[in-house]
Amino acid sequence: MSDLTLRQIKKSFGRTEVLHGIDLDIQSGEFVSLLGASGCGKTTLLRIIAGLERVSGGTVSIAGKDVTSLPPEKRDIAMMFQSYALLPHLTVAENVRFPLRMRGQGSREEQAERVVKALDTVQLAHLADRRIRQLSGGQQQRVALARAIVSSPQVLLLDEPLSNLDARLREEMQVELMEIHNKLGLTTIFVTHDQEEALSLSDRVVLLNDGQIEQQGSPRAIYSAPETGFASFFLGAANLLPVTVEDGPVARFADDQVLALPETQTERGERMLLLRQEDLKIVPADTDGALKARVAIRVFLGARHRYMLDLAGQRISLNAPNSVLVEPGDEVGLTIDPEQLRVLAR
Amino acid sequence: MSDLTLRQIKKSFGRTEVLHGIDLDIQSGEFVSLLGASGCGKTTLLRIIAGLERVSGGTVSIAGKDVTSLPPEKRDIAMMFQSYALLPHLTVAENVRFPLRMRGQGSREEQAERVVKALDTVQLAHLADRRIRQLSGGQQQRVALARAIVSSPQVLLLDEPLSNLDARLREEMQVELMEIHNKLGLTTIFVTHDQEEALSLSDRVVLLNDGQIEQQGSPRAIYSAPETGFASFFLGAANLLPVTVEDGPVARFADDQVLALPETQTERGERMLLLRQEDLKIVPADTDGALKARVAIRVFLGARHRYMLDLAGQRISLNAPNSVLVEPGDEVGLTIDPEQLRVLAR
Amino acid sequence: MVKAIPTWLRWLAWGFVILSALLLLAPLVVVIGVSVSESQFIVFPPQGFSLDWYRKALGSREYVEAFWLSLRLAGLVTVSATVIGGAAAIALSRRKNRQSLESFFLSPLVIPSIIFAIGMLMLWSSMFGTTSFVALWIAHTVVALPYVIRTTLAVLAESDPFLEEAARTMGASWLRRLWHVVLPQCRPGLAAGAFFAFNISFDEAVLSLFLRNPGLNTLPVQIYGQLEFSPDPTVAAVSTMMIVLTVALIVLLDRLLGLNRVANT
Amino acid sequence: MTNRREAWLFLFPGLALLVLGFILPIMRMLVLSVMGPDGVTFEHFARFFQDGYYPSILWRTVRLSLVITALTAAIGFPLAYITSRVGPQARLWLIVMVILPLMTSVVVRTFGWMVLLGRSGPLATMLREMGLVGRSFSLMHTESAIILGMVQVLLPFMVLSLLGVLTRLDPRLEEAARTMGCSFLQTIRRVVLPLSMPGVVAGSLLVFTLSASSFITPSLLGGARIEVLAGSIYKSVTQTLDWNFAAAQSVILFFGLALVLIPYLRLGARHG
Amino acid sequence: QEITINSFGGAYEEAHRACVIDPFEAATGAKVNIVTAYSADAFAQIRAQKDAPQFDVIHFSGGQEIVGASEGLLQPIDPELVPNLADVYDFAKTGIANGEGPAYQIAAVGLVYAADKMPEAPTKWADLLNPEYSDRLVLTDISNGYGMIGMLMLNQISGGTLENIQPGLDAVAKLLEQGAIVVSKSPEIQQEFAQNDAWIAPYASDYAYTLQAAGLDVKFVQGEEGTPASFITANLVAGRDNVELASKFIDMELSPEAQACFSEALRYTPTNAKTVLADDVAASVVYGPDATAGLMRFDPVAIEANRSAWVEAWGKTIAR
Ligand SMILES: Nc1ncnc2c1ncn2[C@@H]1O[C@H](COP(=O)(O)OP(=O)(O)OP(=O)(O)O)[C@@H](O)[C@H]1O
Numbered sequence A, B: 001m002s003d004l005t006l007r008q009i010k011k012s013f014g015r016t017e018v019l020h021g022i023d024l025d026i027q028s029g030e031f032v033s034l035l036g037a038s039g040c041g042k043t044t045l046l047r048i049i050a051g052l053e054r055v056s057g058g059t060v061s062i063a064g065k066d067v068t069s070l071p072p073e074k075r076d077i078a079m080m081f082q083s084y085a086l087l088p089h090l091t092v093a094e095n096v097r098f099p100l101r102m103r104g105q106g107s108r109e110e111q112a113e114r115v116v117k118a119l120d121t122v123q124l125a126h127l128a129d130r131r132i133r134q135l136s137g138g139q140q141q142r143v144a145l146a147r148a149i150v151s152s153p154q155v156l157l158l159d160e161p162l163s164n165l166d167a168r169l170r171e172e173m174q175v176e177l178m179e180i181h182n183k184l185g186l187t188t189i190f191v192t193h194d195q196e197e198a199l200s201l202s203d204r205v206v207l208l209n210d211g212q213i214e215q216q217g218s219p220r221a222i223y224s225a226p227e228t229g230f231a232s233f234f235l236g237a238a239n240l241l242p243v244t245v246e247d248g249p250v251a252r253f254a255d256d257q258v259l260a261l262p263e264t265q266t267e268r269g270e271r272m273l274l275l276r277q278e279d280l281k282i283v284p285a286d287t288d289g290a291l292k293a294r295v296a297i298r299v300f301l302g303a304r305h306r307y308m309l310d311l312a313g314q315r316i317s318l319n320a321p322n323s324v325l326v327e328p329g330d331e332v333g334l335t336i337d338p339e340q341l342r343v344l345a346r
Numbered sequence C: 001m002v003k004a005i006p007t008w009l010r011w012l013a014w015g016f017v018i019l020s021a022l023l024l025l026a027p028l029v030v031v032i033g034v035s036v037s038e039s040q041f042i043v044f045p046p047q048g049f050s051l052d053w054y055r056k057a058l059g060s061r062e063y064v065e066a067f068w069l070s071l072r073l074a075g076l077v078t079v080s081a082t083v084i085g086g087a088a089a090i091a092l093s094r095r096k097n098r099q100s101l102e103s104f105f106l107s108p109l110v111i112p113s114i115i116f117a118i119g120m121l122m123l124w125s126s127m128f129g130t131t132s133f134v135a136l137w138i139a140h141t142v143v144a145l146p147y148v149i150r151t152t153l154a155v156l157a158e159s160d161p162f163l164e165e166a167a168r169t170m171g172a173s174w175l176r177r178l179w180h181v182v183l184p185q186c187r188p189g190l191a192a193g194a195f196f197a198f199n200i201s202f203d204e205a206v207l208s209l210f211l212r213n214p215g216l217n218t219l220p221v222q223i224y225g226q227l228e229f230s231p232d233p234t235v236a237a238v239s240t241m242m243i244v245l246t247v248a249l250i251v252l253l254d255r256l257l258g259l260n261r262v263a264n265t
Numbered sequence D: 001m002t003n004r005r006e007a008w009l010f011l012f013p014g015l016a017l018l019v020l021g022f023i024l025p026i027m028r029m030l031v032l033s034v035m036g037p038d039g040v041t042f043e044h045f046a047r048f049f050q051d052g053y054y055p056s057i058l059w060r061t062v063r064l065s066l067v068i069t070a071l072t073a074a075i076g077f078p079l080a081y082i083t084s085r086v087g088p089q090a091r092l093w094l095i096v097m098v099i100l101p102l103m104t105s106v107v108v109r110t111f112g113w114m115v116l117l118g119r120s121g122p123l124a125t126m127l128r129e130m131g132l133v134g135r136s137f138s139l140m141h142t143e144s145a146i147i148l149g150m151v152q153v154l155l156p157f158m159v160l161s162l163l164g165v166l167t168r169l170d171p172r173l174e175e176a177a178r179t180m181g182c183s184f185l186q187t188i189r190r191v192v193l194p195l196s197m198p199g200v201v202a203g204s205l206l207v208f209t210l211s212a213s214s215f216i217t218p219s220l221l222g223g224a225r226i227e228v229l230a231g232s233i234y235k236s237v238t239q240t241l242d243w244n245f246a247a248a249q250s251v252i253l254f255f256g257l258a259l260v261l262i263p264y265l266r267l268g269a270r271h272g
Numbered sequence E: 001q002e003i004t005i006n007s008f009g010g011a012y013e014e015a016h017r018a019c020v021i022d023p024f025e026a027a028t029g030a031k032v033n034i035v036t037a038y039s040a041d042a043f044a045q046i047r048a049q050k051d052a053p054q055f056d057v058i059h060f061s062g063g064q065e066i067v068g069a070s071e072g073l074l075q076p077i078d079p080e081l082v083p084n085l086a087d088v089y090d091f092a093k094t095g096i097a098n099g100e101g102p103a104y105q106i107a108a109v110g111l112v113y114a115a116d117k118m119p120e121a122p123t124k125w126a127d128l129l130n131p132e133y134s135d136r137l138v139l140t141d142i143s144n145g146y147g148m149i150g151m152l153m154l155n156q157i158s159g160g161t162l163e164n165i166q167p168g169l170d171a172v173a174k175l176l177e178q179g180a181i182v183v184s185k186s187p188e189i190q191q192e193f194a195q196n197d198a199w200i201a202p203y204a205s206d207y208a209y210t211l212q213a214a215g216l217d218v219k220f221v222q223g224e225e226g227t228p229a230s231f232i233t234a235n236l237v238a239g240r241d242n243v244e245l246a247s248k249f250i251d252m253e254l255s256p257e258a259q260a261c262f263s264e265a266l267r268y269t270p271t272n273a274k275t276v277l278a279d280d281v282a283a284s285v286v287y288g289p290d291a292t293a294g295l296m297r298f299d300p301v302a303i304e305a306n307r308s309a310w311v312e313a314w315g316k317t318i319a320r
């Protein structure tokens, strides 16, 4: 019902342009994640979709209708702000009821019911009568989330909605969000700085880099086939190493170790080799065909360890389950399925 | 030089007590993480250490001296606020320089130099002259971080310093924090909601639950030997299942499947079985001695998948590398090293 | 914490408050003293004790009528100035380039009221004939306007711009936004402005002096006239009653509405 | 409704009121400043500047207003800060204390000062009994009396203007400053004061203009011998009936004040 | 039917009501609206209201009728409509021809002194110059009508004239140097006598009586050098339509009964030759054809012509 289309969206603050022409089509009911480095323009893009920010160029249309200059209250959206923007003079429950009152949705009793439900969803029903200033940071964030989901808008915009929650709560909230999304078929646009969150929740991931869309696609596609160095670097926990691709085809490292490449690799010359962390396996150093590396640092992460290894004069990192346990200083081998290797331009 | 000791710290807001007697000793130069659910009192505890909040009971001492009623400016601390608390009337650089000016550290030039260095650390040197309101959320957080680390206080208090940063930046900031900590030997107390961050960075993890210390210890100790259900649930990505421990010793599940327990297990009767996610291995359903479970949900996380399995009428979850790939609906087997099993009271 | 104030400073603060109270209240003590004095004059310390002046003030038709007129006028002026001034301040606070408009709205403060009074009287007479309550109302509103605008603008300068935006995304029309978000935010400023407006009107003598007619005698004009010809403690009695009334009203409001709770948000 | 329409809707009543209810009437008066018996003339302005007398009145007016403004700010800021930070009950009484003076007629209040400051008033009597001053000592009819009286009359304007801003300050900013080594007083100076600038500007604008254009208190406390421009204008209107000159003086006062105010407004704009 | 007038407030207004207004309303059945306005304010008001005046009868005590008449704000009185005018002393109706109203009362200006404090009672204007009294002397700003007359009198005894008031200003300057104070409003005079130990002030008989009535031990004497007088005039305002009723009101004010009543209440000198006063009242006012003939009036036209310049010169003289 409400496809969202952005065409050549540009935005400048004073003389600095922060969005350089964004083209984006979002299907009705889609769950889209916006991913990108800090300061790349995610919030600005959301604000433009919400109608809070005037564009410097380009058009926004919803369901085929140009809404570029439609004021936000006329768009059927709900937005959760990165800074929450809770109304300090209202209680928690009043804050959550606010959009319902404003949109005149339902009778007083229905509204109260929906507020209770939304607060239950974020596990804050017991604080309904608190003032905003008396809440902890995470509690405030959850109130903001409840306020965003309480009315059922066509488009739900969430700006880092879970950043201040502990992992447990975060997981539960993710599930709740998914359920709401599936049940109501909302179009949801979700800004997050957590790749796993983006990949696990969304139908599509849009990767922003410095005010431009770097790549977009399904989580699987974008993860397994990053098109640029930035994409692979940013998305996967990937290592990029300079190599020379020679006939074989093989990749030759700076220290003359070689690694077989898939047959499909036809280009030759100086390239970057992309080694995704999870494709690398630590094996005994004397394993056949394994690359040789030395353990530099080991960091305990609980369920796994993070290793920094020196390979051909470069520092690479990977996570390994606790079942693999090597010590800093050890020489180890690294194997990788040639099919998983990707070669990018330098 | 500056051991920090908390003794029986209590704090009430009005009639609700949010800290119920916290005892904590922190060595000079230690890096301590405070971990706990949203609203459990982490920020409140930091504020008490900083001298911003009056205690309802108990004492705070630094280096053996009771400082419970010492005003914050007399304590040699730096604190980063969860809400940043940046001064809107100053520029980025002025904000960062503020603590230096106030403490009269160094000449004008030295201060400028240190400001530049701190801004470099958080990768914001190019925005030094911006106003705070013109920054993105993550940029603001980084300014707050720079302001906290620019002076070299005895005690550094960080309240979720990295929550609004993307994974890449976050990792880099973690490394920077570690380096600063190691170089200057600061006592650092770090609130985070990210377990991996807590485990990887800190010398000690303090787990708060509802205003009380649930458990504390080195990352390894606390992770591998959680003392309570809450601790194991909160820290590891752990599954807790009700079982009956019978002679053998074995654990009998609700559907009469049994699992061998280590010999050391002497108690019998109704217990909870703790299955840590990373200890569970998905194997073909017909593997000998494997528990049988059915795949309910599979979620793509990029480097791995998250599976929800139905085991003996309960839902358990675990992450598995992409090399293991099973479909929802499949029957699978689960194996686990008996030594990794832990039995807790119901 | 803000509570962590050095002890000496705490004492200093109390000393300061006491001195300020002295400065603010000393003349009022004189006024109250004079009002219960037996003496016919405004002398202090009071000589004897008598409530005659209260009897006289309350028994005087002129005083009572003037009081009600002033009250009605001040009430209306408070409403009109607060509404018009508040709206203007809100609009101004949203403008980027507002300095010239802002100074324009300040101008009634810079012209001596006598000039305005005479000008108003001339204009009104030539256009509408004899002056009326409405003329007084308009004139007082004009004078009270800058107060509301200044105080409201000051408060709005500190407000969080995201709040109104958030309300917009929640579908709040401009009116609802105004009512539910903007007004609560500028409440302290509006309250101060409204109070000033009331007071300006209630205490305004010059405009009232020139714009009045036989049926339009405000309390300050009445007091002024009384003082000119035969100053006696009746005016002190009237003022004392005003003081008592104010305190009573504030305390009552506090008991009923919890002014503090409201002011605290 | 679009933003622009809304802005105009909000501004319109104020603008209309000001133009029709203020600009129009004062123009009728102010044009008199350039009107002579035979057409346009600047003689009234020339008269003002013919010798040092009127300029000295203007200068006194501006000077006194500045002193009064500075004093009210100096007293009003701490008072407002204390008021905004004490408990609710104390705050209520402090507010009552601050606004009470406004609830008595200016004239009556000023009479209170006249009694206090007069030759036989408590103050002079006390000083006399301590042998510090002579028999005829009186604070009345001095600039100090004007300043004292005006500060009392105008303090509420400053305090209430500031109070609104101060109560809305985010307390965490002060806390942050404390953790960065600011003492309490430094916090006030470095954080609270800059952030409450809009309130300071608002309050001092009100106080400054009020003290420059009021004449009742100055003329009663300062006496005939210490004239201020507003008093002189009043005199020209009602006593010497020289309205042209009154208008000229008003124009000059207007520009005199504008000269002081414009840089100040700019300051306020920067902070706001 | 109704008319609108101004009165001066306080005790004056009470007397006005009792002596004129109430009888007038009783006699004519008309209603009288009173606006309490001092001469100066009232004048400013009628000037500004030229297009739609609200007053029918306006009273001035400071010579404003001269300017008013010359600006056409006032309407000449028709003697036919004001029969009592015939009995009024000539000097009190000199301006009738110009359109000014007649004086219906005269306030004599002399020396008001604190009887209980003065070492010896003053008798002449020159006593004001006695340096011993200087820091107990209260002068009145010449923006006040009585203040103007007092200053002109000082000027006269110091050798000045209406063409040259410098001697008067010099005398004032000297007095101020010696500690005299200047007030600008009547209530301040009361304040000075009641609270601040003032001894002597050149001021009017009516106000002296007000002070006495309020319980102060003050006395009024006429100076030997002469007694300048301030005239309170009743004027018809131009542009109003019930001239007849207004004229009747003025007639009532000029009647012997009303004048006697006023004198009784406030010790004004009556201007109607036929007025009869009780002895005790007569003793304390300037009364009777001879005595009134001895009153002097500074040429109001000259005063009006010079007022602006004098006020300015005075201001410069007294400025600190
Ligand atoms: N002023 C207050 N009045 C009442 N309760 C308060 C107040 N401030 C905090 N609380 C409560 O105290 C508890 C602890 O708050 P605190 O801010 O320390 O939590 P936290 O552990 O930092 O949580 P988060 O991770 O969400 O930031 C919360 O439940 C909160 O609701």
Ligand SMILES: Nc1ncnc2c1ncn2[C@@H]1O[C@H](COP(=O)(O)OP(=O)(O)OP(=O)(O)O)[C@@H](O)[C@H]1O
Pocket: A013, A014, A016, A018, A036, A037, A038, A039, A040, A041, A042, A043, A044, A045, A082, B133, B134, B135, B136, B137, B138, B139, B164
């Ligand atoms: N008012 C402004 N004036 C100038 N530059 C601005 C302004 N607001 C934002 N910017 C800049 O625009 C860029 C994009 O900001 P935006 O808030 O959209 O980033 P973001 O992607 O949401 O970042 P984050 O993850 O840190 O929240 C940033 O570099 C920021 O510095």
Ligand SMILES: [Mg+2]
Pocket: A042, A043, A044, A082, A159, B136, B137, B138
């Ligand atoms: Mg953002």
Ligand SMILES: [Mg+2]
Pocket: A136, A137, A138, B042, B043, B044, B082, B159
């Ligand atoms: Mg917190």
